Amino acid sequence: MNSPEDASGQQMDDFDFAILDRIRAIFEQVDPMPADLPERVRFSLALRGLETEVARLVTQEDPRLAGARGTEQSRTVTFDSDSLSIVIRIAGNKSGSVRIDGWLAPPQRREIEMQTSAETLHVYSDEEGRFAFGAVPQGAAQLVVRAAERDQSGRGPTVVTPTLVL
Amino acid sequence: MDDSRSVSAPPGRVDRNPRMAELLDAARSGSEDALGQITAELSPMLWHVARAAGLAADDAEDVVQTVWERLLSHLADIRVSQALVSWLVVTTKHEAWRIRSSGRRQLPADQEWLTALPDHAAGTEEQIVLDEQHRALWRAVGQLSAPCQELLRIVAFVPRPDYQSVSAALGMPVGSIGPTRGRCLEKIRVLLADESDGRRA
Numbered sequence: 001m002n003s004p005e006d007a008s009g010q011q012m013d014d015f016d017f018a019i020l021d022r023i024r025a026i027f028e029q030v031d032p033m034p035a036d037l038p039e040r041v042r043f044s045l046a047l048r049g050l051e052t053e054v055a056r057l058v059t060q061e062d063p064r065l066a067g068a069r070g071t072e073q074s075r076t077v078t079f080d081s082d083s084l085s086i087v088i089r090i091a092g093n094k095s096g097s098v099r100i101d102g103w104l105a106p107p108q109r110r111e112i113e114m115q116t117s118a119e120t121l122h123v124y125s126d127e128e129g130r131f132a133f134g135a136v137p138q139g140a141a142q143l144v145v146r147a148a149e150r151d152q153s154g155r156g157p158t159v160v161t162p163t164l165v166l
Numbered sequence: 167m168d169d170s171r172s173v174s175a176p177p178g179r180v181d182r183n184p185r186m187a188e189l190l191d192a193a194r195s196g197s198e199d200a201l202g203q204i205t206a207e208l209s210p211m212l213w214h215v216a217r218a219a220g221l222a223a224d225d226a227e228d229v230v231q232t233v234w235e236r237l238l239s240h241l242a243d244i245r246v247s248q249a250l251v252s253w254l255v256v257t258t259k260h261e262a263w264r265i266r267s268s269g270r271r272q273l274p275a276d277q278e279w280l281t282a283l284p285d286h287a288a289g290t291e292e293q294i295v296l297d298e299q300h301r302a303l304w305r306a307v308g309q310l311s312a313p314c315q316e317l318l319r320i321v322a323f324v325p326r327p328d329y330q331s332v333s334a335a336l337g338m339p340v341g342s343i344g345p346t347r348g349r350c351l352e353k354i355r356v357l358l359a360d361e362s363d364g365r366r367a
Contacts (some may be wrong), residue, residue: 010352011347012329012347012351013347016347016355017326017356019303019351019354019355019358020318020321020322020351021322022299022300022303023303023307023318023319023322024322024323025300026300026303026307027214027319027323028210031214032215033209033210033213033230034213034223034227037227037230038205038206038209039229040227040231041205041209041234042201042202042205042206042229044231044233044234044235045198045201045205045235045238046198066342086359113239114245115239115242120240120243123247125256128207138310146239150335156340158239
């Protein structure tokens with residue numbers, strides 16, 4: 001039928017699809033998903049949509065006023081939402097990317113996402129609310145503060161910032 | 167930490183699952199109904215991915231919830247439906263792995279599905295033949311390695327247009343034209359052939 005070294009290189013045929021269909025039917029029978037799970041998912045997603053807070057930009061500190069930190073170009077931006085304040089300091093890296101150091105108030109452990117057009121980066125803030133992204137590509141970016149992993153502190157609503165340009 | 171969440175489809179590839187692509191578009195522009203249809207359609211897949219990874223039923227339910235919640239914030243990054251399905255599979259595996267590694271290493275007591283193919287009440291002749299085919303297949307599945315069992319269980323629930331992107335995301339071999347038959351599927355064909363030879367002999 002096929003040479004040994006090529007045993008897994010054949011294209012799938014109808015028999016393969018039939019096998020997979022039957023495997024699916026068997027698993028649906030022996031270990032079905034709880035029938036009400038999709039409804040519960042839908043409910044929690046609807047709830048979560050309502051829970052998301054949009055933070056607003058409060059202050060943007062002009063680097064020229066920020067004072068004497070050598071030649072380092074950095075600026076500090078503050079966002080506020082109902083439940084959270086987010087302060088970030090944006091500094092240029094030599095490579096052309098930027099470094100972000102941030103603080104959450106009140107301090108808490110959360111998952112922090114930096115969404116850029118190229119990729120989405122994830123970090124966690126520590127118990128003091130500090131977090132850092134070492135290298136973020138320049139351009140438009142948006143921060144999303146989510147619940148931390150389960151059993152950790154910081155279960156507040158998701159907070160998204162407006163898009164900022166790094 | 168393994169970070170495979172920013173899965174995107176290969177550039178320039180057409181969307182093979184137009185209906186799902188349409189739902190995805192609608193969900194992205196805020197349609198709760200479209201999102202509801204996507205979750206209704208693909209939640210079984212997530213459930214079986216989580217259970218195949220060895221999670222207890224209540225953990226598997228939590229994982230399914232978590233993955234859908236995560237998707238909300240990734241909707242903007244996921245441009246075609248193949249990327250959606252492989253993102254869901256990979257994220258579910260990742261979440262399941264995180265839960266399994268955070269404590270319980272033993273298989274939970276409710277992971278006994280492999281032994282449980284219930285007896286069928288006799289039906290039409292057609293049903294009996296089908297039942298016997300299922301049993302033969304089930305015996306063959308039982309003889310596979312655990313990774314092969316997991317893989318086939320996952321792939322069995324993946325929508326057909328998404329085989330290629332999912333098998334790529336899971337590290338299965340993929341040919342240049344279409345999905346190739348992986349080692350696990352090849353193995354099961356051999357086992358099935360052996361079994362029917364054995365019966366004939």
